Amino acid sequence: MALEALRDIAKKILGSTTVDKKLVEEVVKDIQRALIKADVNVRHVKEISEAIKKRATSEEVLPTLNAKEHILKIVYEELLKGVGEGLEIPLKKSKIMLVGLQGSGKTTTAAKIAKYFKDKGMKSAVIAADTFRPAAYDQLKQLAESCGVGFYGEKNGKNAVEIVKRGLESLKNYDMIIIDTAGRHALESELIEEMKKIADVANPEYKLLVLDAAIGQLASKEAKAFHEAIGINGIIITKFDGTAKGGGALSAAREIGIPIAFIGNGEKIDDLDRFDPAGFISRLLGMGDIRALMEKVERVMQEEEVNAEAFLKGTFTLKDIYKQIEAVNKMGPIRKIFEMLPLGGLKVDGDVLEMTQEKMKRFKVIMDSMTEEELLNPKIINSSRIRRIAIGSGTSQQEVKELLNYYETMKNVMKKMKKGKLPIRGLKIGI
Ligand SMILES: Nc1nc2c(ncn2[C@@H]2O[C@H](COP(=O)(O)OP(=O)(O)OP(=O)(O)O)[C@@H](O)[C@H]2O)c(=O)[nH]1
Ligand SMILES: [Mg+2]
Numbered sequence: 001m002a003l004e005a006l007r008d009i010a011k012k013i014l015g016s017t018t019v020d021k022k023l024v025e026e027v028v029k030d031i032q033r034a035l036i037k038a039d040v041n042v043r044h045v046k047e048i049s050e051a052i053k054k055r056a057t058s059e060e061v062l063p064t065l066n067a068k069e070h071i072l073k074i075v076y077e078e079l080l081k082g083v084g085e086g087l088e089i090p091l092k093k094s095k096i097m098l099v100g101l102q103g104s105g106k107t108t109t110a111a112k113i114a115k116y117f118k119d120k121g122m123k124s125a126v127i128a129a130d131t132f133r134p135a136a137y138d139q140l141k142q143l144a145e146s147c148g149v150g151f152y153g154e155k156n157g158k159n160a161v162e163i164v165k166r167g168l169e170s171l172k173n174y175d176m177i178i179i180d181t182a183g184r185h186a187l188e189s190e191l192i193e194e195m196k197k198i199a200d201v202a203n204p205e206y207k208l209l210v211l212d213a214a215i216g217q218l219a220s221k222e223a224k225a226f227h228e229a230i231g232i233n234g235i236i237i238t239k240f241d242g243t244a245k246g247g248g249a250l251s252a253a254r255e256i257g258i259p260i261a262f263i264g265n266g267e268k269i270d271d272l273d274r275f276d277p278a279g280f281i282s283r284l285l286g287m288g289d290i291r292a293l294m295e296k297v298e299r300v301m302q303e304e305e306v307n308a309e310a311f312l313k314g315t316f317t318l319k320d321i322y323k324q325i326e327a328v329n330k331m332g333p334i335r336k337i338f339e340m341l342p343l344g345g346l347k348v349d350g351d352v353l354e355m356t357q358e359k360m361k362r363f364k365v366i367m368d369s370m371t372e373e374e375l376l377n378p379k380i381i382n383s384s385r386i387r388r389i390a391i392g393s394g395t396s397q398q399e400v401k402e403l404l405n406y407y408e409t410m411k412n413v414m415k416k417m418k419k420g421k422l423p424i425r426g427l428k429i430g431i
Contacts, residue, residue, distance in 0.1 A: 003246060007285060007286040016068065024052075028052055032049045035049075044082060044255075076281060082254060088274070089261060091117070097178075098208055105239060106210045108267070109236055115149060115272075116272055125144070125174040126152075130183075131157055132182035132184070134156075147269050164202050179198065207233055209258075210236045211237050213239045219252035220256075237250070317375055362395060365393045366400055
């Protein structure tokens with residue numbers, strides 16, 4: 001995917017030795033190239049790149065950021081603005097009607113969405129309202145059965161509107177109903193009429209347009225036409241996995257101002273992601289997904305029965321840290337965890353990251369030589385205490401300092417995360 005080039009651009013920014021006008025210009029050029037290659041509308045490319053250039057050269061660098069982080073933050077924020085909002089469909093009784101041209105992925109996506117909500121604990125079902133293509137009934141029925149969601153359809157049925165009416169009646173005990181409709185080569189008046197009638201009968205909370213990412217910039221025309229014809233309130237982009245032109249569909253959503261609900265990332269039933277703009281852009285830039293990390297931290301914390309709250313608030317003491325080091329260790333090498341954080345956002349020296357089993361044992365020995373007071377309030381550990389602890393534990397002062405350094409680092413990182421104050425703004429952390 002062409003947008004993957006953005007990751008190299010982020011690396012280039014953080015790897016640069018000097019930050020000057022030349023770097024900004026280079027970065028802006030690279031971004032333009034990547035976006036155009038991804039079929040983003042030229043006007044949007046211009047808007048995004050000009051905004052980056054303007055801000056990077058005129059805005060004051062925040063005191064908490066270095067010059068590279070400053071530029072990366074601006075790139076992140078402008079790209080985020082570029083994709084607009086995501087549409088989050090809440091877990092409550094609703095109907096979703098899918099529309100779109102032939103082959104865009106409606107039927108597959110109908111089943112994917114039903115499965116998505118089933119996995120979230122909802123009773124979901126699909127209605128086969130495509131009477132145009134004879135095989136559509138069997139296709140959806142089979143998909144629904146394979147993923148264990150409800151199904152209503154009428155084999156060889158002719159009247160889609162009546163099918164939807166009866167389907168809704170028969171599925172009234174279901175919470176989330178997804179209606180699959182027929183597609184055509186083009187948006188013909190016959191199709192518009194049928195979509196309108198189905199929408200009237202079903203009165204769906206969501207009318208989602210299914211757009212094939214592979215059509216690139218043509219997505220814009222298509223989205224506009226559907227929006228004018230029946231008034232959609234969300235977009236699903238499919239086949240994002242198989243094309244370098246996904247930027248075209250993203251651009252289309254921004255152009256008509258309709259939020260993106262889901263992205264289809266493959267042919268399998270689980271290849272569907274809710275569209276979360278911050279996570280999406282972070283991943284494109286290789287900044288990791290903070291939320292994924294936080295979920296992971298929480299999960300392991302629960303397993304370990306450690307005080308996750310204190311850990312996250314940064315109020316934990318040295319007394320807890322041994323258990324917590326173990327918990328963090330369970331998530332994999334510390335370095336891996338830090339890789340999930342925004343690049344360059346943290347200044348952690350290499351030693352701190354090398355938390356080996358051996359080192360953990362040493363830390364425990366060091367902590368055994370501390371007083372209760374020191375464990376509960378590490379701040380009081382001054383140089384004479386460090387000396388005493390090192391001698392008492394048979395370690396070195398350097399190692400004691402290393403433990404304190406590790407403790408401080410973890411405390412600060414977690415505190416910042418909790419407050420959503422990691423250097424890259426816009427990454428809100430919902431815990
Ligand atoms: N790689 C990939 N393939 C997809 C994705 N979504 C759908 N497809 C494939 O696209 C093809 C068409 O999908 P359908 O769901 O039948 O499309 P449709 O819009 O219902 O088509 P009509 O009913 O003919 O209008 C199928 O081969 C799907 O497997 C996706 O996200 N990624
Ligand atoms: Mg279909």
